[in-house]
Amino acid sequence: MEKYTTLSSVQQDIKDSKLHLRQLVEAYLQRIEENKHLNAFVEVFAEEARSQAEIVNSRLLDGTAGKLAGMVIGIKDLICYQNHIVSAGSKILDNYRSVFSSTVVERLLAEDAVIIGRQNCDEFAMGGSNENSFHGPVKNNADNSRVPGGSSGGSAVAVQAGLCMASLGTDTGGSVRQPAAFCGVVGLKPTYGRVSRHGVIAYASSFDQVGPITNSVEDAALLLEVIAGHDEYDSTSSTLPVPAYTQQLDFSGKKRIAYLPETLTSEGLDPEVKALTEKTIKELQEAGHAVEPISFPYLDFVVPTYYILTMAEASSNLARYDGVHYGYRSPNATDLESTYKKSRSEGFGAEVKRRILLGSFVLSAGHYDAFYGKAQRVRRVIREKTDEILQDHDFILLPTTPGPAFGIGEKTDDPVTMYLADIFTVQASLAGIPAISLPLGETKTNLPLGIQLIGKRFGESELLAFSKYILNVTKSR
């Protein structure tokens, strides 16, 4: 079966009776089975997907189908779906069956998406390599000895390897964009507040956003259109109306784009990533856009700021896993305190424990101002500078990652080296603004590379339209 890269082509083929949605679901199920070694899916909802496909196919034929009819999608194992297990890649939630659905899942189902399974991720979304999962590491389909990125690693590989048409991941500091770059697919992090976080297992609540991972900008626009919008269950979700992103994808005119020279001289930047960034800048300039260097003097501050704040928020968010109400309870506990301590110590993995400990430390008496308060101040400095650049420019262009996908096990010994791999993605997360990773190139050894565009707050329409345009401009290479 041909690989469908946009939903509209699936819908057309079904309407023309060239395809039955059940066939497409069977093809994906078969591919999932054939690619089990990638470890992208933690669980496949095969029977449900089959019966949903029958229902949606008839709706498509009689003209009553929703916007996502024909979409076969996977969800990160962090997104609650009623009566389905959601484990957050953790032993502590391994058997946890959600009693309600997240708002994003409800919105997918209301538009007739077929949810094919839940996808492997770093434990509680903490990681950039998908090596921190209780369900084992995920392999990059471009090179099985390499990581897919993380934390939405399974979600990105599933799209890369054609195991489903699209995925919903979550992005706290790059967890949608970085794996999308490593896997050669499109990954969008919306503006903070654009998408409801209700029913999405929390890591760092002032950062977390759900975002689509797709083969095309069109599908990313469509998914965002469906999942975005105010939700009474998330008071941080924006009341701004949701534009019809899919109707606003035509781009014309000239844009003003900033690139940050600091990103191109950054230590550890792979020469091929640098070359791709420079080439993209040049191509846009040749197409008549103003692409100019604008200094961002805080690049070396973004990663430490990000980790102080997210570890602090994580230590608070993960206090709920106590072995009492749900999740793993240690059989070795003898009293209430040891129920908490042993359940948490046996239930959480090493990286999660490290972040809880450091988060507790930066929030503790005597250190709060020096670390947590300081990071909140630096966050404002970073956000103001970023907003200032975006006042005079439509977008900021920078690499998504310093290098291509690294080897499994290569960075696990040194957390700081691992954290520095987030250097280009956390700026948009700290500022709470939208950013997208686009598959614009490959290394000489055929590893995917991504280029990132950061847009204005709630400027997803412009960002998506220009993303579609940029993919066309660079296609002619």
Added chain:
Amino acid sequence: MNLDNETIVRIAHLARLEVNESEKESLLKDMNNILHFMEKLNELDTTDVEPLIYLTDEINVLREDVVKQEITAEAALLNAPLHDGTYFKVSKVIDKG
């Protein structure tokens, strides 16, 4: 600054985690590396900068206070490691000795 064994034990207790002897050394090393990395922020003067706390422009988000029963007690206990049908059960808290 440097974390020492005593601080790790204190913080672990605050976070209701246990740190066993075998992992203490490598944990201490990693945590100190990360803290040194975080101390980078001291290079930036933020004297007149207010902390950024809220990332949304929404203010006073209110909704009607309506009584709803969205999940049943049975569903709430579905994932409990131990319960008696009405309550979550834990080990005895007060030991009469």
